[in-house]
Amino acid sequence: MNFRVAIGLWLAPGVALAHGGFGQGTPFFSGVMHVLMSVSVLLPLIAVGLLASQQGRIVLPRAQVLLPGSMALGAGLALSGVDSSVLIVVGQLAVIVVGVLVAVAASLHVRLVMALIALVGALCGYALMRADAPDSAVVWFVAGTMLGTMIVQGGAAMLALSARADWARIGVRVAGSWIAAIEVIYLGFSLA
Amino acid sequence: MVSSRYLVLAGLFLPLVALAHSDGGASGTGFVNGLIHPVTGLDHVIAMVAVGLWGAQLGMPALWLLPVAFPMIMALGGAVGAAGVPLPGIEIGIAASGLLLGLAVLGNVRPPLWVAVLLVSFFAIFHGHAHGAEMPGFANPLAFAAGFVIATGLLHLSGIALGLLWRWPQGRWVVRGSGAVIAVVGGWFLFT
Numbered sequence: 034m035n036f037r038v039a040i041g042l043w044l045a046p047g048v049a050l051a052h053g054g055f056g057q058g059t060p061f062f063s064g065v066m067h068v069l070m071s072v073s074v075l076l077p078l079i080a081v082g083l084l085a086s087q088q089g090r091i092v093l094p095r096a097q098v099l100l101p102g103s104m105a106l107g108a109g110l111a112l113s114g115v116d117s118s119v120l121i122v123v124g125q126l127a128v129i130v131v132g133v134l135v136a137v138a139a140s141l142h143v144r145l146v147m148a149l150i151a152l153v154g155a156l157c158g159y160a161l162m163r164a165d166a167p168d169s170a171v172v173w174f175v176a177g178t179m180l181g182t183m184i185v186q187g188g189a190a191m192l193a194l195s196a197r198a199d200w201a202r203i204g205v206r207v208a209g210s211w212i213a214a215i216e217v218i219y220l221g222f223s224l225a
Numbered sequence: 226m227v228s229s230r231y232l233v234l235a236g237l238f239l240p241l242v243a244l245a246h247s248d249g250g251a252s253g254t255g256f257v258n259g260l261i262h263p264v265t266g267l268d269h270v271i272a273m274v275a276v277g278l279w280g281a282q283l284g285m286p287a288l289w290l291l292p293v294a295f296p297m298i299m300a301l302g303g304a305v306g307a308a309g310v311p312l313p314g315i316e317i318g319i320a321a322s323g324l325l326l327g328l329a330v331l332g333n334v335r336p337p338l339w340v341a342v343l344l345v346s347f348f349a350i351f352h353g354h355a356h357g358a359e360m361p362g363f364a365n366p367l368a369f370a371a372g373f374v375i376a377t378g379l380l381h382l383s384g385i386a387l388g389l390l391w392r393w394p395q396g397r398w399v400v401r402g403s404g405a406v407i408a409v410v411g412g413w414f415l416f417t
Contacts (some may be wrong), residue, residue, distance in 0.1 A: 072367050107264025136293055203289045210293040211378060214300035215370045221357060224365035 060170035061124025064177020067165060068185060077124070077157045078182055080131040080212045081150050085133050085206055087138055088146050093190055095143075100186050101179035103151040107158025108175045111166065119213030121163075122223065124156030129216045138202075154182070237303025255365035258335060259372025265378060268319050268414045269352055270406045273377055275326035276345055277372060277384020282330055282391050287338055291345050292381035296374050298346040299353035303373075316356075316414075318351030323411025330404025332386075 068074050078100070085096035131153060134141065141149075158178070167174045193205045263269055273295070275304060280291035303311065326348070328334070336344075356373065390396025 072371055076367075076371075118381035133297070136297065207289065207293055207378065210297050211374050214296040214374045215367070217297070217300035218303045218307065218357065218370035218373065219367045221300075222370070224304075225308045 047082060060167055060173040061180075063167065063178040064174040065178075065181040065184075066177075067161060067174075068181025071161075074157060074161055074181075076212050077131070077153050077186060078126045078185040078213060080128055081153055082137060082186040082211065083135045083193045083209055083219060084131050084146065085150065085186070086190040086193035086203070087135060088141060088143070092143060092146050093194070095147060096190070099150050099186055100154040101182045103154030104158030104161075104182050105175050105179055107155035107160075108153070108162040108178065109158075111159045111162035112171060113158075116163070120156055121160050122220070124160055125154070125216050125220045125223065127153045127156060129213050129220070131209075132209045132213025132216060136206050136213060138206055147177050197202040249370025255368030256372040259369035259374075260376045262369075263375055263376040265408065266350075268323055269355075270380060271349060271410050272319065272322040272352060273380035274325060274384035274387070275323065275330060275404070275407045277381040278330050278388040278407075279326055279341070279345075279399060280381075281385045281388025282333065282400060283335060283338075283341060288385065288388075290338065290342060292378065292385065294342050294346050294398055295349045295381065296377050298349040299356075299377065300370075300374065302350035302353025303357035303370075304353075305331045305350075306354035307357075309358075312351070315351050315355050318348060319355060320411055320414035322348035322351065324408050325411070326416055327404045327406070327411050331401050331408055332404075333401065337339075373386075 068078070081096065081100055083090050127149065131149060134149075158175075161178060162175075196202050196205050231281050263273065276291050276295050280288045284293075302312075325344070388400055
């Protein structure tokens with residue numbers, strides 16, 4: 034029955050968002066949508082979600098709090114006027130590392146995973162705010178990005194956690210390798 | 226087995242892409258262009274299918290390890306190519322990859338796993354470099370990279386799907402025959 038509901042949802046016509054822009058609606062909604070609709074934000078968050086799920090149930094709830102928190106911290110860094118392209122590159126490198134770790138299904142120390150998640154979150158928040166900082170109601174915008182982050186990371190982690198079959202676990206590792214590969218190519222473009 | 230409730234959740238979170246005014250030109254600069262790029266060259270296609278075929282023929286863990294290693298190393302080559310760093314003998318390397326990987330499938334060659342990974346990774350650099358150097362400058366880099374990597378993965382997957390016929394005696398002839406075709410096409414590219 035649920036499967037039919039899923040098919041129905043997929044087939045249901047979506048609301049055209051052309052010309053809607055992220056700026057329309059409330060700043061909070063705009064923040065959520067920035068996370069959900071931007072590949073540059075989605076990839077790091079999915080990667081972190083997959084990594085957290087591979088590290089077990091101790092890491093997962095902590096990551097669910099740490100990632101949005103660190104994103105807010107990074108956003109604050111951008112808002113305070115720090116302007117550094119190096120941070121963007123470091124953020125891309127961090128995502129590549131996370132993708133590779135997912136691909137090899139590395140078992141890591143909890144503190145190391147937390148440090149990586151905090152780094153990716155902070156630099157992701159910094160990049161997002163540096164590129165698309167709203168003119169007003171910044172706090173609501175950042176709150177929206179935090180909620181969006183929790184949704185994406187939590188969703189990715191839950192999907193990965195449910196992967197008990199061998200092929201599904203391999204699928205998670207393949208997803209990690211793809212994320213790493215995409216970020217490597219993107220980094221090449223950025224440095225070109 | 227992924228629970229159907231997660232399918233429902235996935236359906237809810239599917240992004241609604243606005244297709245208004247997309248005439249192929251706008252979308253063609255990003256994800257779609259990246260998706261199409263790897264399948265526009267037969268020399269690339271046969272090699273990527275061969276990677277999946279050979280992986281399936283070798284069985285676990287090569288079945289997933291080769292297709293995981295290939296995009297990551299290919300991405301490194303792509304980044305180098307996008308950055309404009311020259312690499313000698315690219316076309317020879319690409320054609321040789323089709324020939325040698327096809328011969329490996331045809332002859333049911335079973336080297337140690339690390340040798341297979343090393344060989345596939347070596348050829349991946351040439352494929353990545355060629356794509357990276359040819360990438361259109363007007364493309365949305367991240368969306369392009371995402372489409373590019375996903376298309377590459379799907380080509381591997383088609384090779385794996387064909388290679389799974391290896392389980393049946395008649396299927397082995399199909400797999401080896403596919404290897405022969407790939408080797409002939411690779412040889413044609415190499416010597417003409």
